[in-house]
Amino acid sequence: MVQYSYFPGCNLKTNAKGFEETAIAVSKKLESELVEMPNWNCCGTVHTMTSDNIMKRIAPIRVLSRSRKHIEDLEESPNQVVTLCSMCNSTLKIVNKEVSDNEDTLVKINYQLEEDEETYEKDMEVKHFLEVLRDSVGYGEISKKVVKPLKGLKVSPYYGCMLLHPEEAKIDDEEMPDVLESLVESLGAELIMSPLFKYCCGSYHIVDQEDIVSSQVTKIVEAATKRGANSLVVACPLCAYNIDQQQKAISKVSSSFRPIPVFYFTQLMAIAMGEPIKINHFNDHFINPEPLLKDLGLTGRKKT
């Protein structure tokens, strides 16, 4: 059993509980357990991207340093901190790269951390769980654990922006990614390719300009359904929220719009691996995936 120091980020404890619980469950099944860091702070998110404000990098560097301490308590743990949220993944990777390339910046940040005995030595790598699945676990191992192939599920992968941009944070090729595609196929689902796989979901405009998000989501969903998809698979809690929640709003004003459920990749894995349905927290979803899963015989004890 390999254990990974897992950094949740705020969404995984609030809007995306199903993402976290399914990820932990499948990680155990794959003998690559995600173990939550005991005391973690905010990754820093978008504030951190301002290039001239070192103070805002204290948060991500503290995460790396605490994770470094955490791995001492774990079994066979590599020097890696694993994230599920693509925003956290991006922030931590960018800052890690920045201090690795720029000793002065790290020295300044470490001045603020030394009294807490939490200085950082540039000895951690940031990994998204998808990278662990692809590079350390392997799709073959994932397939072996599938007890309920996702037959009839026509899934369109949607990456959003953070997994593929910018250069220092991307987990796959920005034009032709295949990590979600290969994963979905290894679970026995049918892959539906959509040209809008990284078309912006509207991101933080959800806060004050919902119409922008609504228009983006309409295009993303229609591009997938037009090609035969009956569901989307995502990795980002913000994309998931925007697409899921807006579809419900769009359905209310447009009778021709057909909403489809949005899954986190770990939810699909958990279903295929026969984990209990309740860990998905489908009651947090705006478009309930359960009717579709029921139709396909993917819920309940027996296969149809």
Place this chain on the structure above:
Amino acid sequence: MSKTKTKEENALPTVKIYIMGSAHEVPASLTIMKAMEYAGFKIKRGAGCRAGFCGACGTVYRKAGDYRIYAALACQTQVEDGMVLTQLPFIPAPKGKYDVDKLSPTASSILKFYPEVARCLSCNACSKVCPQEIQVMDYVQYSLQGQIDKAAEESFDCVQCGLCAIRCPAEIPQYHVGMLARRLHGKYNMSTPETLLERVEDIEQGVFEEGFKELMSLSKTDLKKRYTERDFVDQKKAG
């Protein structure tokens, strides 16, 4: 029999401290609060229980030859030679007005009344200043993450002195955030202790009324006697 001490030997060791810029010679064994009073200051605000529980006497000071600004409870901290002192009468901080019955134990309840929490830089200045040695930043982060149970537990020893709030670059009133977290935790996450319910029921049914009446009727002498001879007996079991 020990030899009688000379007047000089008998004198208390003293230290020189600076209160708001002027020098005072005070006994070295005093706390900051007592030293200020020894020097003639009368503290009206910024003092309370004098036992480290009420949090009213948060203070800031510097030490000779040290670049740092220190903070502590004035009633709990001994003076040192060369200390530069003042006393904070009051720490202003915004306090949310809420009805705890109408909230939920979530991050959004915290953010509704204290949106500054989202500005936390994780600098940990709050934890460093805390006289109770609470990991203040960690509980602020737990609140932001919606882990209200952990926030309540970590902040449990808070005495509401407010020193964290004066060091925070994000201007978060941490101690009020912790109070809200504990209220939410107590209200929504914890079960009511059975023993408490039983005791309330006992009181309502008048189980203790006879006993109290009897005590009230005793003279001071008899009451003292009863107190010194008291034994802890479960009245119900004893019949």
